[in-house]
Amino acid sequence: MSDTNGAAGTATHPLEHVVIPVTGMTCAACQSRVQRTLRRVPGVADASVNLLLGNAAVSFDPDTTTVERLVDAVRDTGYGAELPVTARSAIEEQEALDLTQETEFVELRRKAIVSGVIGAVAMILSMPLMTAVGTSMGSAHAAAPADPFMRWVMESVTPSLRAVAPWLYAIPAAGLTYALLAATIVVMVWAGRSFYARAWAAFRHHAADMNTLIAVGTGAAFVYSLIATVAPGLFTSRGVAPDVYYEAVMIIVALVLTGHTFEARAKRRTSSALRSLAKLQPKTARIVRGNDAREIDVPVDDVRRGDVVLVRPGERIPVDGEIVSGRSAVDESMVTGESLPVEKGPGERVIGGTLNTAGAFRYRATTLGADSVLAQIVKLMREAQGSRAPMQQLADRVSGVFVPVVISLAIATFVVWFVTAHATGASAGAATVRAFAAGVAVMIIACPCAMGLAVPTAVMVATGKGAELGVLIKGGQALQRAGDVDTVVLDKTGTITEGRPIVTDVSIVPGAGVDHDTLIAAVASVERSSEHALADAIVRYATDRGIATRAAERFTSAAGGGVRGEVDGRAVIVGNESFLLAHLAGVGAEIDAVRGDAERLAESGKTPVYVSLDGRLAGLIAVADPIKATSRAAIERLRRMGLDVVMLSGDHPHTANAVARDAGVAHVVAGVLPDGKVAEVRRLQDDGRVVAMVGDGVNDAPALAQADVGIAIGTGTDVAVEAADVALMRGDLAGVADAIRLSRRTTRTMKENLFWAFIYNVIGIPVAAGVLYPAFGILLSPILASAAMAFSSVSVVSNSLRLRRFRPA
Amino acid sequence: MDTLDWVVIAGGVAAIAWVNWYFLLRAGDDHHHV
Numbered sequence: 022m023s024d025t026n027g028a029a030g031t032a033t034h035p036l037e038h039v040v041i042p043v044t045g046m047t048c049a050a051c052q053s054r055v056q057r058t059l060r061r062v063p064g065v066a067d068a069s070v071n072l073l074l075g076n077a078a079v080s081f082d083p084d085t086t087t088v089e090r091l092v093d094a095v096r097d098t099g100y101g102a103e104l105p106v107t108a109r110s111a112i113e114e115q116e117a118l119d120l121t122q123e124t125e126f127v128e129l130r131r132k133a134i135v136s137g138v139i140g141a142v143a144m145i146l147s148m149p150l151m152t153a154v155g156t157s158m159g160s161a162h163a164a165a166p167a168d169p170f171m172r173w174v175m176e177s178v179t180p181s182l183r184a185v186a187p188w189l190y191a192i193p194a195a196g197l198t199y200a201l202l203a204a205t206i207v208v209m210v211w212a213g214r215s216f217y218a219r220a221w222a223a224f225r226h227h228a229a230d231m232n233t234l235i236a237v238g239t240g241a242a243f244v245y246s247l248i249a250t251v252a253p254g255l256f257t258s259r260g261v262a263p264d265v266y267y268e269a270v271m272i273i274v275a276l277v278l279t280g281h282t283f284e285a286r287a288k289r290r291t292s293s294a295l296r297s298l299a300k301l302q303p304k305t306a307r308i309v310r311g312n313d314a315r316e317i318d319v320p321v322d323d324v325r326r327g328d329v330v331l332v333r334p335g336e337r338i339p340v341d342g343e344i345v346s347g348r349s350a351v352d353e354s355m356v357t358g359e360s361l362p363v364e365k366g367p368g369e370r371v372i373g374g375t376l377n378t379a380g381a382f383r384y385r386a387t388t389l390g391a392d393s394v395l396a397q398i399v400k401l402m403r404e405a406q407g408s409r410a411p412m413q414q415l416a417d418r419v420s421g422v423f424v425p426v427v428i429s430l431a432i433a434t435f436v437v438w439f440v441t442a443h444a445t446g447a448s449a450g451a452a453t454v455r456a457f458a459a460g461v462a463v464m465i466i467a468c469p470c471a472m473g474l475a476v477p478t479a480v481m482v483a484t485g486k487g488a489e490l491g492v493l494i495k496g497g498q499a500l501q502r503a504g505d506v507d508t509v510v511l512d513k514t515g516t517i518t519e520g521r522p523i524v525t526d527v528s529i530v531p532g533a534g535v536d537h538d539t540l541i542a543a544v545a546s547v548e549r550s551s552e553h554a555l556a557d558a559i560v561r562y563a564t565d566r567g568i569a570t571r572a573a574e575r576f577t578s579a580a581g582g583g584v585r586g587e588v589d590g591r592a593v594i595v596g597n598e599s600f601l602l603a604h605l606a607g608v609g610a611e612i613d614a615v616r617g618d619a620e621r622l623a624e625s626g627k628t629p630v631y632v633s634l635d636g637r638l639a640g641l642i643a644v645a646d647p648i649k650a651t652s653r654a655a656i657e658r659l660r661r662m663g664l665d666v667v668m669l670s671g672d673h674p675h676t677a678n679a680v681a682r683d684a685g686v687a688h689v690v691a692g693v694l695p696d697g698k699v700a701e702v703r704r705l706q707d708d709g710r711v712v713a714m715v716g717d718g719v720n721d722a723p724a725l726a727q728a729d730v731g732i733a734i735g736t737g738t739d740v741a742v743e744a745a746d747v748a749l750m751r752g753d754l755a756g757v758a759d760a761i762r763l764s765r766r767t768t769r770t771m772k773e774n775l776f777w778a779f780i781y782n783v784i785g786i787p788v789a790a791g792v793l794y795p796a797f798g799i800l801l802s803p804i805l806a807s808a809a810m811a812f813s814s815v816s817v818v819s820n821s822l823r824l825r826r827f828r829p830a
Numbered sequence: 831m832d833t834l835d836w837v838v839i840a841g842g843v844a845a846i847a848w849v850n851w852y853f854l855l856r857a858g859d860d861h862h863h864v
C-alpha cells in the first residue's frame with residue numbers, strides 16, 4: 022500500500038475488505054504461500070489466509086487493485102479462487118463452503134479409488150517384468166528389484182500368480198513396460214495433476230511445499246523409468262538392469278490421494294457442529310400481513326422487521342423476535358446448551374433457530390439476516406475456527422524451511438548410498454538403483470501435512486464442541502490461554518447472583534408516623550427516576566403490590582450514595598448511611614438506633630437502604646440480590662479443578678462476605694469500584710497468575726479485557742461482547758468450568774498432535790534414509806513411505822476428532 | 831573411491847547448494863512471514 026499512496030498525491034484511501042474463497046489448499050505451507058502471494062500484490066494492505074475455511078481475507082486499496090486481480094493472483098499460484106458473492110450471511114457462506122468441501126471430497130475419493138485400482142493392477146503386471154529382468158540379467162543382479170517392498174511382494178505373490186495367470190509371463194517384457202508407461206501417464210495427468218501443477222506454481226515463486234516433495238519424488242521415479250523404457254540400451258550397456266518404477270509412482274499418487282480423501286472427510290467432520298448450527302435456520306416463516314391479516318408463508322429472507330410471525334407447536338422459530346401473544350416452552354439447547362425448555366410469554370425474546378415445544382404464539386420479528394443471533398454465532402464460530410493458536414507458530418516456522426531441508430537430505434541420502442554401495446563392491450548401476458530408492462523414500466515420507474493439521478483441526482473441533490455446550494470461544498488464542506488459567510475472578514452482581522435485586526425486608530422506625538404502603542409509595546416515587554439496580558428493585562416491589570407512585574420533584578442522585586426528591590411536598594431522602602449523614606444534619610442518633618438491625622441485614626448479604634421523610638429517619642428497606650441456583654455447584658466444580666476462585670464486589674464487606682459464604686467462595690475482595698476491578702485483575706496477574714475474569718460484559722468490560730481470558734456470562738442473546746474471549750450463552754457459571762476444561766483438553770490434544778507430527782518425521786526420515794540398513798537390513802520402500810505419510814495425517818486429524826466426544830463433568 | 835564417486839559427491843553438494851539458494855535465499859524475507 023505504501024508504494025501507491027504517494028503517486029496520486031491524495032490522502033490515504035479507505036481500504037476495502039474482501040473474503041475470497043480459495044480451493045485446493047491442503048497444508049500450512051499452501052496457506053502461507055497464498056498469503057505471501059496476496060501480500061505482494063500492489064495495493065494490498067494485509068491478507069490472511071484461512072486453510073480450513075478455505076478463504077482469504079484481504080484488505081486492499083480499491084484505487085490500486087481490484088478483487089479480480091486478487092483472484093488472478095491466487096489462481097496464478099496454482100490454487101483455485103472465485104470472485105466472492107457479496108452480501109451473504111454467515112449461514113449462507115457456511116452452506117456454500119459445505120458444498121465446495123463435499124465436491125472436493127467426492128472428487129478426491131474417485132481419483133484415489135481409480136488410481137489405487139490401476140496401481141494394484143500395475144503391480145501385478147510388473148511381477149513378470151521383474152522376474153524377467155532378474156533372470157535375463159543373471160545372478161549378478163540378484164538385488165533387482167531394488168525396492169525391498171516390491172521384492173517382498175514379488176517373492177510372496179509370484180508362485181501363485183504363475184499358477185493362476187501363466188499367460189502373463191508370455192507377454193513380451195517391452196509390451197508390458199509400455200502398457201505400464203501409458204497407465205502411469207494417465208494416473209499422473211488425471212489424478213495427480215494437482216500435485217504437479219501446484220508444485221510448479223510454487224517453484225516459480227521460489228516456494229516449496231508438500232506438493233513439491235511428491236512431484237519431485239514421483240517425477241524422478243517416472244523419468245528414470247521412462248529412460249529405462251525407451252532406451253534400455255543405456256542401462257544394459259553399463260551392466261545395469263533397466264528397472265521401471267511405474268507401479269511405485271501410481272501407488273504413491275493413489276496413497277497420497279487416499280490420505281487427502283480421509284483428510285477432506287475429517288475436515289468436514291471438524292466443522293460438523295458449525296454445519297448443524299447453520300442448518301437450524303428454517304427456510305420459511307408464517308407471517309400475518311396486509312389489511313386483512315392473512316396468514317402467509319414467506320421465505321425467511323422476506324420477513325421484515327416488525328412482521329408478526331406465527332409459531333405452531335413443534336415448529337422451529339424462524340427469526341429472532343419478541344412474543345406478542347401466547348405462551349410456550351422453547352427448547353433453546355441448540356443455541357444456549359440449556360437442556361430444559363424455557364418458559365416464554367408476552368414481552369420475552371425468542372431466538373431464531375430454536376424449537377418451540379407444545380404451545381403456540383405470535384411474535385414480532387426484531388433482528389434479521391446477518392444481525393440475527395444465529396447468524397452472529399455462526400459468524401463468530403467461523404472466525405474462531407479459522408483463527409490461529411499461538412502453538413501454531415512452531416509448526417509454521419518449521420514447515421517454512423522444512424521442504425528445502427528435506428530435498429537436501431534426500432540428495433545427501435542419494436550421495437551417501439551411492440558412494441558406500443559403490444565402495445563396498447556394488448556396480449555403479451546397482452549403487453544408483455539403491456541410492457535412488459532411498460532418496461525418493463526420504464522425500465515421500467517427509468511431507469509436512471500432519472504438522473500443518475495438528476493445531477488447526479484441534480481448534481476447529483474444540484470451538485465447535487464449545488458451541489454445542491453454549492460456550493462460544495472466540496479463537497485459538499483464547500482457547501490456548503484458557504487452558505492455562507489458574508485463577509478465576511467472578512464478579513458478584515449478575516454473575517454469581519441473579520443481578521436483579523429484590524426487596525426482602527421493610528421495617529418502619531417506631532414513631533415515624535407512616536405505614537408500610539405510604540413509605541413504599543414515597544420511596545418508589547423518588548426511585549422511579551433513578552436507574553440504579555436497587556431503585557429498580559424497590560419500584561418493582563411497589564408495582565407488584567399495586568402501590569401507586571407519583572412524579573417526584575427536584576430529583577437528584579449521587580452515584581454510589583442515594584437519591585433525594587420531593588413527593589407531594591414531602592422531602593424524601595433514600596440512600597446509604599453516609600449519604601444520609603451528608604444530607605441530613607442530626608440524623609446520626611436516629612441511625613444509631615437502628616444500626617443493629619442494619620448490621621444484621623448486611624451480615625446476611627442484604628443491602629440496607631435508609632429512608633428519611635421530612636428530615637426524620639422513617640424506615641429501613643433491605644434489598645438483596647439472590648444467588649443463582651446453579652452458582653454454588655459451579656463454583657465447587659471450579660475449585661475441584663484446582664482453580665483459585667476470587668469474588669469481586671462493589672458491596673460493603675459484610676454483604677459481600679455473606680454472599681461469598683453462601684456461594685462457597687473463599688477469597689473475597691469487597692468495596693471495589695468499577696475501575697478498581699481492572700486494578701484487582703492486574704494485581705493478581707502481577708503475582709504471576711493466569712486470570713480468567715467472569716462478568717456480564719456490560720460494566721466490567723475493561724476488567725474482561727485486562728484479564729488473560731475474559732468470559733462474558735450471557736443471557737442467550739448478546740453474543741458479540743467485544744471485550745470477551747469467551748461468551749457463555751447461558752447465564753449460569755457451569756459454562757466457565759466447561760470452557761476451562763475444554764480448553765485444557767484441547768491444549769493437550771494440540772501438544773499430542775504436534776508431538777506425533779514431529780516424531781513421525783524425526784523417526785521416518787532417518788529410516789527412509791537407511792540408517793537402520795547397516796545393522797538390520799531395514800530399508801523403507803517409497804510405497805511404504807507414502808502409506809506412512811497418509812497415515813500420519815489421518816492419525817493427527819482423528820486425534821483432534823476425539824475432542825468431539827468431550828463431556829463436561 | 832573412484833572418479834565417479836567424486837563426481838556424484840560434487841553433483842550432490844552442488845544440488846543441495848542450489849536447492850537452498852533457490853528456495854531459501856532467493857525467497858528472502860518471505861519466510862519470516864510464515
